[in-house]
Amino acid sequence: MKLNNLLLIFSLGVLPFVHSCRSPESDDKLKSKIEEALADNQGIAVDVEAGNVTLNGQLGSDSLKQVIEEKTKLAGGENIKSIHNNIMVNLPEPEDAREKYHEIVEGAVDSTLTRDVNRVLKDFPTITAQVKEGTIIATGNIEKSQLDSLKKRLEHIKPKGLDMKGVTSR
Known part of the structure; x- marks a missing residue:
């Protein structure tokens, strides 16, 4: 009887150990x-x-x-x-990473792209933009001489698309 109790106690003590291995x-x-x-x-x-x-x-x-x-x-x-x-x-340069972001994480790229767009727009205070599914949608009024520069800088950050229909030049 004591031997059975001893075996029971031993097996109950070893069982959790065996299960955790x-x-x-x-x-x-x-x-x-x-x-x-x-x-x-x-x-x-x-x-x-x-x-x-x-x-x-x-x-x-x-x-x-x-x-x-x-x-x-x-x-x-x-x-x-x-x-x-x-x-x-390691935050890569936008032009190197943008396509990989689009391939790997479809929705998460917008926040990174928005950050890069905001950096560009600091030099163009009359322009606003939003990012939707990797596409930059720009609006506002800009000097004709600056329009080409804005477009090149936004294309440089490699969005899926660039919609500048809402940008007028004077």
Whole structure:
């Protein structure tokens, strides 16, 4: 009787420990799921150890870094104990990054594009613009001599489109 009680106590004490141990196979499966979900994002390294996920790499924006973390959470679900997002954000020049932003994160590019448009418009105080789905829509009145310069500078930040129908020149 004492032996049975001792075995019962021992098994109850060991059971949580055994349950918390993860096999390398389950970590490998979790890693594969996450890597598949992040296949569109080249250069992101995924490591999994005991259900703890570590993400490494470099991206061009904080919003894209958050998208990667959300994709990781969705792919791993309850199998993830924690996520260590070590992705470094290196803000690239707009002309180098804009097309990649459009390909990877359709809606998140507008905030970055708006920031770049606002920088350009500081030199053109009579012009206002809004960004919608990667397209710059400009309005206002500008000197004829400045119109070409405005257009070139807005095109330089590589929007999906540029609508200047609302801009009049004098």
